Amino acid sequence: MSAGAGSAERILGILDLFSENRLEWTPDEMMAELGYTRPTLYRYIKTLKDAGFLTQNGPHGLTLGPRVVELDFLMRKSDALLLEGGTVLKKLAARHPSTALLVRWYGNKLLCVASEVSTPEPKSSYPRGRPMPLARGAISRAILAHLPRRQMLAKIHENLADLRELGLGDTVDEIAEALRQMRKGGALVARGEVTDGVVGIAAPVFDASRAPVAVLCMTVDRDTLDDRKLQELSDVIWAAGTQLSDALTHMRVEDVVLGEL
Amino acid sequence: MSAGAGSAERILGILDLFSENRLEWTPDEMMAELGYTRPTLYRYIKTLKDAGFLTQNGPHGLTLGPRVVELDFLMRKSDALLLEGGTVLKKLAARHPSTALLVRWYGNKLLCVASEVSTPEPKSSYPRGRPMPLARGAISRAILAHLPRRQMLAKIHENLADLRELGLGDTVDEIAEALRQMRKGGALVARGEVTDGVVGIAAPVFDASRAPVAVLCMTVDRDTLDDRKLQELSDVIWAAGTQLSDALTHMRVEDVVLGEL
């Protein structure tokens, strides 16, 4: 859980420098930021450049390199969830002005992997790759509530402060009980927890071993929803989640890849 | 150019295992393929998992992890070329049934970074991340022809065999001369070099220092083109390339990012 100090870790640490506001670094800036010595840093950079994770951009500027794009391409190309999910998302978005999201659960991170927008002015934007908050909103709840006991308790522990704030309970056990109750209601609903004025409606997606791996979610403007519409959408999303789960269960990666050729 | 043998290289080598046909590996399979000892391999895997490049999938299956998606997101989010290029691509594709591509030049790799399809049945598909051949087609030519002397000669050397086959000349100098001639004709055209029956029309995109960084390309079915149409499209693409180059020259990354907020 703490920072490892091997050379490999330090090399990968270089990639952590890159952020939305700063995707070009010079070696000197890296030295200042990371504290590596000059020859060492250059060796590290060489390693990353050779592997394609970094590219020389301007005269002295380094940016993320083509390997990143290639690897993401691989994931998109062969991710059964994504291939099946695309059509499902389109259908959901067509149903009501909204943003429909497919979010993958990575054990300690929620990442949007696909999205479909059908609102003229979406209040929040979640393209592929944008991380989602771990303890807030319908999406998070859809995962937590359907986790096996053991994992659920672990995650509650890790995010106890955030979860308490939402008023789900005070102790770990209380929160766990509250989450377990939510399993029964079908799709999970949250109002304004992530973005103000926006209602999130989410259903989990399960893999072959019945563990939740992803979430389908529609984010809808509060003002376009009445109770009947909400119920309708909940049902639709839940059904879509079930459908996706079935598809994943009965499909092997091999089939998907072959089907693409 | 050969395989480095440091531990960092070997760790990154694990990522090379993943391919379109195989994006799930067990530790044992990795051992067999890479020849690392068990404890070492597990240490490597731990490093990559901690960094988010790998994720435990099934009981023993490892897949590429969320970090890959995040890094690609960063690139997409702040790539000036991509942000400007999207609209340009749409306009190009709207002009004629075709696939319009934006391809980035990474020094030794050409990668499609965006594409726009306006043909009902495209003959070739190039989504973001798919690598392009280095020495064939209009795209490759658009880069090579506009490289500074020094780099042009180096690249000709590296791809001498392929370039000779295309009949551009026999010696490095002859090919260089042929390529230099091509600069004068505006957009570069290639017929069926990459995909049969498809004509590629390409224009380079330059950065602030007048070095080629990308290519705009339309791939069009041969049968939908006469000479007049070809000339028209060439002009349009060349103009689009110039426009994109201008945009890149006069825009700083900061502006782009701020404009997004």
Add this chain to the structure above:
DNA sequence: GCGCGAATCTCATTTTGTGAGATTTTGGTT
């Protein structure tokens, strides 16, 4: 609770990475 395979730990060995300083290369300037 038992048993099996998967994953991790221990520790002596030695390979590998490290960094100060010298050196070469690169790009920009008269």
Add this chain to the structure above:
DNA sequence: AACCAAAATCTCACAAAATGAGATTCGCGC
């Protein structure tokens, strides 16, 4: 074209950090 300063690479002695055989623990299914 020749020059200069900054950037990148190289050399080599030293020490730390990675390695792997084997023992141990973990974790799941029965």
